Amino acid sequence: MTKNLTLLLSLFLCLTGLNSKAQDFQKTPQGIKANVGSVNVEIQFYNPQTIRIIKTPTGVSLKKESLSVIAKPENTELDVTSSGHLISITSSKIKVSLNDETGKVAFYTLDNKPLLNEKDYGVQFTPTDDAGEQTYIVRQAFRLGENEPIFGMGQFQKGKMEQNNQKLFLRQANLETVIPFFQSIKGYGVFWDNYSPSYFTNNPQETSFESEVGNCADYYFMYGGNADGVIAQMRHLTGQAPMFPYWTYGYWQSKERYKSQNELVGVVKKYREIGVPLDGIIQDWQYWGDNAHWNAMEFLNPEFPDPKKMIDDIHNLNAHVIISCWASFGPKTKQYEILNQKGMLMDFKTWPPFAENTWPPKPDAKPSGVKVYDPYNPEARDIYWKYMNQGIFSLGMDGWWLDSSEPDHLDIQDKDFDNITYLGPFRKVRNAFPLEHVGGVYTHQRESDSSKRVFILTRSAFAGQQRYGANSWSGDVVASWEHLKDQIPAGLNFSLSGIPYWNCDLGGFFLWNFHGGIENKAYRELYVRWLEFGTFIPMMRSHGTDSPREIYQFGQKGDWAYDAIDKFINLRYRLLPYTYSTSWDVTANSGSMMRALMMDFPNDKKAINLNNEYLFGKSILVCPVTDPLYVQKKDSSMVEDFSTVKTQKVYLPEGTNWTDFWTGQQIQGGQTVEKEVPIDIIPLYVKAGSILPMGPLVQFADEKIDPIEIRIYPGNDGDFTLYNDEHDNYDYEKGAYATIHFHWDDAAKKLTIDDRKGEFPGMLKKQKFQIVLVSEKQGTGLGVTAKPSKTINYSAKKISLKLK
Template sequence: MMLVLLTSITCRSQSWQKTAQGIKTGIDSIAVELRFYDASTVRILKGPGGKITEKESLSVIKTPQSTAFTVGQKGNLLILKSEKIRVSLNLQNGQLEYSDAAGHPLLREDEKGASFTPFNDAGVNTWSVQQSFALDKEEGIYGLGQQQGGKMVQRNLSLHMVQGNTDDYIPFFQSVKGYGVFWDNYSPTNFTDNTTSTTFRSEVGEGIDYYFMYGGHADGVIACMRDLTGQAPMFPLWTYGFWQSKERYKSQDELVGVVKKYRELGVPLDGIIQDWQYWGSNYLWNAMEFLNPEFYNPQKMVDDIHNQKAHLIISIWNSFGPQTKPYRELDKIGALMNFPTWPESGSEKWPPNRDYPSGVRVYDPYNPAARDIFWKYLHAGLLSVGIDGWWMDSSEPDHLGAKPGDFDQKTWLGSFRKVRNAFPLMTVGGVYQHQRAISAAAGKRVFILTRSAFAGQQRYGANTWSGDVTSSWNALRNQVSAGLNFSLCGIPYWNSDIGGFFLNRFPKKLDDPEYRELYVRWLEFGAFCPMMRSHGADAPREIYQFGQKGNKVYDAIDKYINLRYRLLPYIYSTSWEVTAGQSSMMRALMMDFAKDKNAWDINDEFLFGKSLLVSPVTRPMYIKKVAGGRDSSNVEDFSSVKSKEVYLPEGANWYDFWTGESFTGGNKISTATPLDIIPLFVKAGSILPIGPQVQYAEEKKWDQLEIRVYPGADGSFVLYEDENDTYNYEKGAYTTISFQWNDKKKELMIHDRKGAFPGMLEGRKFHIVRVNNQKGVGADTAVTPDQVITYSGKKIVVKL
């Protein structure tokens, strides 16, 4: 057995060994090791001085599986083959090339693309490491986290990858050719793509460590990445409703009053968010206690919100003021770092008075004892009163005026430089793992809203938002590509501050008609993101701040909040596809239409689930400038209906969601965009479940669902249901109902229900609608069903 696993062969003075997982060799004093993790994924390790230093990955949790592969040699080439991929290693220069099983080229390293430069990392002699690749000239690649540059295809750019407020960096990209590359390094990293090469260069690394994976298509690559770094658990149903927030509610009466007002207006709402300062002064920063006297009875506050059938999540940070209990306990074990962070002053006044420094310090989440302390106070001070989830602000964390010496500071895992970019992964993971572990919370799903992320964070029940973006049309447009590229890294849950955080570009704030139009368009986009959340500074954003019923802006906001709720059966079923099938909720067009080159680089359209094509309006249409004295001002102008050009990808036909009109794919069309219409199209062959009108997600059972069939192609859909907010689905407590449309026979087959859970519907009615050009089917339109079917869990065939 050992002779088989450790065969030694000599070729031109180059020897290599076959191992249980791959091969080992040395080329020009560089140790090289290839390890198959499965038939689709191979890990590449390179070490200087002929030595490979093992590390325990912070992102990768998969261990190598027993994988069948062969090794053969042809001249200077060592060729490894698994069922899915072929890897060729040039034994003279160390260059690696990757192909699919049929031998079609996918990716190759630059001939001299690996380099190691000696580096002193806070007194530790190590290396700066670099690996370059050669991509096809017109190859589209995606991912690298979230940036605000508005680019869909991530070519011809340079990124200095250090986590920031509005930029989340993940050293991973995937290609339209169906492969992905994960550079497993956590230090500040430069990614560069130009006409010469595509390169990762990291400041600190004991060696080169990256993974090549082949999925055949975008979903397959994401499946590989999640298999490697962790699967995404289910969120509660209520998290997919509408969320209201602002910077900040200053008392519990104000907070509870917002929920009450929504209920009085009959506008759906599932969540309210309490931002910072409920703890009191900056010296008490993030005490995880209600020390502000305006929050005089936290238990009553939470109960009042719950009694109105809403949920509360609350702001927590990764830093602590010097007068807090967590600070003192963390300081005793040396688990506080010392670099400038927010807030800079003990005073809340702006600008900060640096004569009175806040003394706030970031904690060390790499230290397991520090994560224990963090959770202890979070549990005692906030979970104990029934808070439903966590808003982890500054999870990158805030690092103001960063200086090189700041990165020399020691963490539990070495210098801060060495592990810098994994900070959000560690701090979010600490909260998730602790909450999953305690019996008191075992039945309630963890929900974390966080400002930053790193590879693997999808396994921690977290939804990332895009940070404190500015309120502008350009910022709105940039959110689309930011969210899509983030999702293409395998992390499926993302959102943005609806309306933008800072209103500094609109001095008149909500009185500016252009801002009101921007807010509506952002909210329309937000209705098709994994979380629909209104938030911002400088002015409140509740719906009643924009007028009342009959006002165009108010009515448009109301319309899309209600549309969100009617789509909940589709959204929740899609979330199950994310968990069980490694799918993505926000889908770049290239994911489903990789053969259509015209779809590769579109940065203002996407699919929400696999049926709905969304094209957000990202420019003003209904304002005009009116001169007035020394200044000009904006006024509303609805005298004519404007339009937007939309590209419908080739490979499918499409229906206008609002009118039922059908279109052939592969064409651009002009579609009318009044203020309350976002271009929204449904792929032919789709089966779309529409839920009831409700005031909150769980108000009504789904016993009278409308099932819309969009003919023109065969199609299917799986309706998923469970207990909505427990982990019993992991034990099989859920049901699925599969719908299948045969376009030639004009038959809808509703299959036997599979599974069971306590409280499930034993019987229900499906209102079947076959969409056509004559039938208006917008969510706010009454639709006469073609048939009403009573379903008791047994297979039914419906002829349409």
């Protein structure tokens, strides 16, 4: 062993606190500070349920301002006691102890039930060099309960619901979204507040975070009692999610790419001509022209001669448009010139790698020269918005597609992370790139114009990004049945990480497995099933390359693929009152739109780890079809066969009854059923006691919102709050909105509609409700009820009615 290695090992052991002697502690307004061997430990209560644990090597001054956490510590009444080597701090909700000999921190309920323990001597600081800065590799280890399920960690497309028994490399990538946060079935969560590439490990011996760079171990423990409570604490820490515009919950059409403004507008016109609802259209890249002008935020492509007219034409068709912008710039753009002069560009290989747009590249292809900007720099974010506003937003653009927001990092070299950003070496802040980038656009647009809600579609996220009006998609997935299956637990774990808005490319981005694209019948079946799943996620958006995806590309009325797509797009629109009210629950109550079954059925062991079912909102159980059933390979061709209706197994969680959405049949929970799934049906079940509002059939979201069909699913008492506002500004933050609370008394078969609370400009003074008590004869499927149980003209005053 060399002398230097011996010294390094000695320092390592010293910093881990091994064989160290206990020291005194001191009380602070938020908790305590103590020194354990060569480690300073601080326990800070942010509120009675959320505690920050900070550990630093003795002698290291801590200067850290969190990029994710925006909450400040509240005044919390605490009881601090000590006995032997244990120091205990108790709030009105939770108890924390510190062993001042081993450094172990442990968390308990007030009745002393263990929640989470650190391992003895569980923190480690290993000296390292980060682009000339002396810092540490930081590791913190915990010991979970035996067979304790945990969830979250962002989006990793491995098909797993529980995040146990695996090692994850935490560095943002196209298909992987890093959020270093997990929550337990016990009702607590842990957020590791570090932005450098890290490892998360869970096995029977330990659960740990290990980060490449950090001058402290810094994590937040939050106790919510259940998954909703944990998410509420995480949002309290990192920010609440604002409302999206109403129209964003309609149907979106996109592809890679519309090559002219005539083609873009023509798609919207075609949807209006054929009578299929549409609200959003997306313009992908290259409207700026060649790669030297990459992301110029100008319409330099001659196929887009009048972008203002293009946007106006779309608006006149009662639709909306968003456009692709990137976190990088070509060498001939105005942005590149000024950012380069100011030293605000990073030097690593990003997309596009070559100057020409041809793919695959020519043997003599020259580098593109495109470089990523430094979003950690507030001045760079100002510059980014200046050109985005001048060149695009001022024309009337409705939102943003911030592509490659992780960003693309090709041919990764360790030296790439030595780039110096505004906040220090890139390695130190790598994973927070999407948070800073998306946050810059959101903040600037809100400062510029509050009459239009910010809507950002983006490919990556980090903890806290929900506060910036962003909906993240799962990346450039390859079309396959396996990847469709993977989307379900990927989206659910993303939501369980505290960020409620997620979506994916319906049909898969690349069609490498399906020669012929949509002409391939096997792909048509996959696309239909993927779109059916997409009806029940926060954003219903068709997108991909290699083949067009517009509904009319799949034939016409009477063709099985066309009819199924049409049916589910219309179902999406009928559900708008339910979906928009659920989005209000997200904003007002830290709710979740996609709900893993462990959220509502934590005591049902069969439900906890199911990776193919979930709740959309709190009422609708969704079980997407993720296997080919009707198109099979025969000889050398694909053959469709609909002569026999196939079935799919569905587990209905225990503790409640369920009603088949399509048939009205009531079924007891706690059992697996076989559901018939013709090509235009996926298993949908509504929880007993649910009150489900369904809007009229429309061609676009704001065409009309009246009458609303109120479906009552008997079998239990139930409540629902119907929400409405102006649909596209921030006046709701000032109280300009209205809610109507519905209560169903199942024993008395009585529905009570309370007084309407609140008001807003343009609100309907009277509203028609068609009340339906769902049975096998009435209130099923997509159709508008011909004969409701009762029809009332509601004028904002409380009313009760009996139903038979």
